[in-house]
Amino acid sequence: MVLQLSTFHWEGGAGVAAARLHEALLQAGVDSHLMVSEISRPGPNTVAWADSPWRSKKAWGNFVLERLWFLPHEKDQSVRFAFSPAVAGADISGHPLVKQASIIHLHWVNFGFLSLPSLEKLFALGKPIVWTLHDMWTFTGGCHYNRGCDHYLSHCHYCPYLRKPGEYDISFAQFEQKQRIYAQAPLTLVSPSRWLDGLVQKAALTTRIPSRAIPNCIDTDFFKPGDRIAARNEWALPTDKKLLLFAGANTQDPRKGFAYFREAMQDPALAGTEVMILGKGEPENFRDMPVKVHFLGKISDPRQMVKAYNAADVLIVPSLEDNLPNTIMEAMACGTPAVGFDTGGIPEMIGHLENGYVAKTRSASSLAEGIQWVLNHNAAGAVSGLAREKVLQHYSREVVAGLYSQLYDSLLHG
Structure with a gap:
């Protein structure tokens, strides 16, 4: 069983891409399950981590906590959601679906769904991890897009998103934390574009991690020419x-x-x-x-x-x-x-x-x-x-699901 993990469900580019891939895999006969922070609409094999009033409050609390943590550091309001410190999130390592999964497939997991400590606990399970990158955050010290800064190629510091950039600022600290937890993680990185995969292969954090480009998919029977x-x-x-x-x-x-x-x-x-x-x-x-x-x-x-x-x-x-x-x-x-x-x-x-x-x-x-x-x-x-x-x-469902199926098989059977 493959477990897809995404903060958003049918919302935002990454949330839509994750939900579409999940449906395409099901259509192709893959035993895929999708866990999101909260469900936007019911769907097959789709569950919410926040499946109770208490957990909904907890999910919202994690989001607020992360934003408040970053507030004193942000350069200005325009970068408020462009940098994720990943200090607050749910520990899902003991969730029944995580235990059942043969492969864990990460998508966009920020904004309080999963934190870096959450990811470290998932990596420690030893299961193959596929991580589809929907922006640059995986290989930076916290920004989702670099806006011309190339520090991620060597080591993040003096981050332009921060009010007080420094040699050992929070981008430096997050970079160090990622470097540590990636070291022994069973990771395979997937980029929807060749452009992003090229950056993955150059970035200091990910240059030694296996990577490839597989595009997002779309239902071409639904999105089609009309009157x-x-x-x-x-x-x-x-x-x-x-x-x-x-x-x-x-x-x-x-x-x-x-x-x-x-x-x-x-x-x-x-x-x-x-x-x-x-x-x-x-x-x-x-x-x-x-x-x-x-x-x-x-x-x-x-x-x-x-x-x-x-x-x-x-x-x-x-x-x-x-x-x-x-x-x-x-x-x-x-x-x-x-x-x-x-x-x-x-x-x-x-x-x-x-x-x-x-x-x-x-x-x-x-x-x-x-x-x-x-x-x-x-x-x-x-x-x-x-x-x-x-x-x-x-970009059709059949093409993209086939590419992911081949990847899953290679991870499970060598």
Whole structure:
């Protein structure tokens, strides 16, 4: 039995990726179980660690404790959730599912679900550990994305996320703690993108740990092309305009690069287009956009997300740091081409001048050129067809579940 562990369930990119993999493995006949901090919706072989009122309070308490612990150290409010000290978490080493598991598969486990002491106790069980990395935290002194800092290549210290960076700051201490508990851990690291796997192989903490790249997966029978006019009519969107979609969990997160999209839309060639925006935010955040904006807010219902992708002509992903964005995979599965910056795993997903456009990072003009290229070359749907074909070949449930099954077998049977 394989036990998947994830803080979030069907929430956030990592939580969605973990839940999707669990379902794909079940479909492929793998005895997979998923344990999350708290369940978002019922599912097969899915349990919550916080399965009682007391444990729910404990889970919330661990989250609050970790945030309060970091508060005196944070540089400013913008980095509050970008650094995880992993000082508080549940000890699940004695949980019945952990005892039954032949393989323990970690996903994103921060924010009070598992702490470093929790992980040390899991590693001490001696069972094979597969760890899918959804950001850089596994091999840094606490940050989820490095924002240009390369200290993780040798030893974290003088962390730019901290109010008082120093030679022996908390990033140094976490790095030392990880180095100690990784030393004898039966770990295999998996990165959804080749970009992240390349960093894993260079990082001082993980350079000697076996690693490989296996992408996230998606249900291509659910995320598929649909009736564009019907999708637009549902939200009272114009049927005679080119619609550009920006979808982010938090549209105001600087890492998502919305400022570059706003600047790109000042290009006169895009004056006749309109914009759809999905995610957390307020309508007033977008009043300075040079074109009309349709703000649809946060959408949690996957069926509505499919309709949103089908309503759009192109997805815009100007992320400055990202691993393997679910939004790109979902949009392409629906036949909606994507335009994104040449950063992280994005260029692995988008075939430049084939199924989409990879723009120069931090270049609004290149982003505008990419949007124009897709709109000009997709009149007959050729780009859309290639976008979906890329997903079918690389990110379908069957393909990804097969790769993980091979990995599990190799760990269990050599």
